[in-house]
Amino acid sequence: MTAVSTPSIHPLRNCYLFLRAAAPHFTIFPMTTPIPHIMSGGESFFFRGGSTGVLCLHGFMASPAEVRWLGKHLADLGCTVYGPRLPGHATDYHDMTRHRWQDWYTAVEDALGILRSQCERVFVVGHSMGGMLGLLLAANAQVDGLAALATPITFANRSMAAAHWAKWIRPYTDQTDRSTLVELINAEQTRRGEHVVGRVRHNLWSTAAVSEIFALAGVVRECLPAVKVPLLAIYSEADQTVPLSNRDLLLSQVKSSVIEQHTLKHSDHILPQDSERETVFQLVADFITQHSNPTS
Numbered sequence: 001m002t003a004v005s006t007p008s009i010h011p012l013r014n015c016y017l018f019l020r021a022a023a024p025h026f027t028i029f030p031m032t033t034p035i036p037h038i039m040s041g042g043e044s045f046f047f048r049g050g051s052t053g054v055l056c057l058h059g060f061m062a063s064p065a066e067v068r069w070l071g072k073h074l075a076d077l078g079c080t081v082y083g084p085r086l087p088g089h090a091t092d093y094h095d096m097t098r099h100r101w102q103d104w105y106t107a108v109e110d111a112l113g114i115l116r117s118q119c120e121r122v123f124v125v126g127h128s129m130g131g132m133l134g135l136l137l138a139a140n141a142q143v144d145g146l147a148a149l150a151t152p153i154t155f156a157n158r159s160m161a162a163a164h165w166a167k168w169i170r171p172y173t174d175q176t177d178r179s180t181l182v183e184l185i186n187a188e189q190t191r192r193g194e195h196v197v198g199r200v201r202h203n204l205w206s207t208a209a210v211s212e213i214f215a216l217a218g219v220v221r222e223c224l225p226a227v228k229v230p231l232l233a234i235y236s237e238a239d240q241t242v243p244l245s246n247r248d249l250l251l252s253q254v255k256s257s258v259i260e261q262h263t264l265k266h267s268d269h270i271l272p273q274d275s276e277r278e279t280v281f282q283l284v285a286d287f288i289t290q291h292s293n294p295t296s
Helices: 009-025 065-076 093-098 101-116 129-140 181-191 207-226 245-253 277-292
Strands: 045-047 052-057 080-083 121-127 145-149 172-174 204-206 231-236 259-264
Touching (some): 045 065, 052 065, 052 101, 052 129, 052 277, 065 080, 065 121, 065 277, 080 101, 093 204, 093 207, 101 129, 101 207, 121 129, 121 277, 129 207, 204 207, 231 245, 245 259, 259 277
Parallel strands (some): 052 080, 052 121, 121 145, 145 231
Antiparallel strands (some): 045 080, 172 204
16 A cells, blocks of 8 residues: 655745754844834924924934924924834834834824824925825825925935845945034034934944835835825935936926925935025925915
8 A cells, every 4th residue: 555645744844944954044133222212312303383283204214303403493483393203213223124114104194193183284394205205195195285305206226126135135234424414413413502413313224124115116106196285395406315307207297286396506315404404494484384374
């Protein structure tokens, strides 16, 4: 009588043998501390004001500090302003590997709901990836206007397209900011009487997170025709990260009946903190004031 084999066992055994053989080649990246802590200066902020709400969204690998000065400027004009810290940002840099773009979007949707519960009108101001998330909100939720600052719509960098696979080979890369922007921010923090913390951001970037922002860009491009709210687009000729072709693509695809666009001359990518930040603050404030339509 021919023996009957039990092939269902073999795949499990083979899987076990593979994992046991491969284990020495995998690197475990634990959190540096058992309890997560937010970087100094990287906390969310909320400024209580009037019936016009503003949701300020920071960029990729950054923190609310990136848009805090802008938020304070709007609060001084009477707005209620909320700048949430996006998941994985301004904590242990390993945290970024555990989050997907959907987590960032859900967080900003929650933040929008908080402002909606307290304000008659809510505008979104997003820098870089914050602008991408703002575009998704404008296409899928109720907002009264959007200011997109240095917002990427597409990425020409081929390494970003390969990040989904590269994350297994090179999980983190050093992206420390060695530009003069750090000194400029330090000087402004000193002038304002703030604790000098410089740029509050991750210096080691998760390759897995890079693959997520690349995927997010594809979703944003698809949703652009659904964006119909008043739109302010601010970009810079000197931006080394997001070229002006992104501005042109954005403006050609959205269906907003009101579009205002401004192009700066000297700032690099971090518009809310660079040399022309006061111009950015004023442009955003004027845009919100113009489209608030107060009832009283």
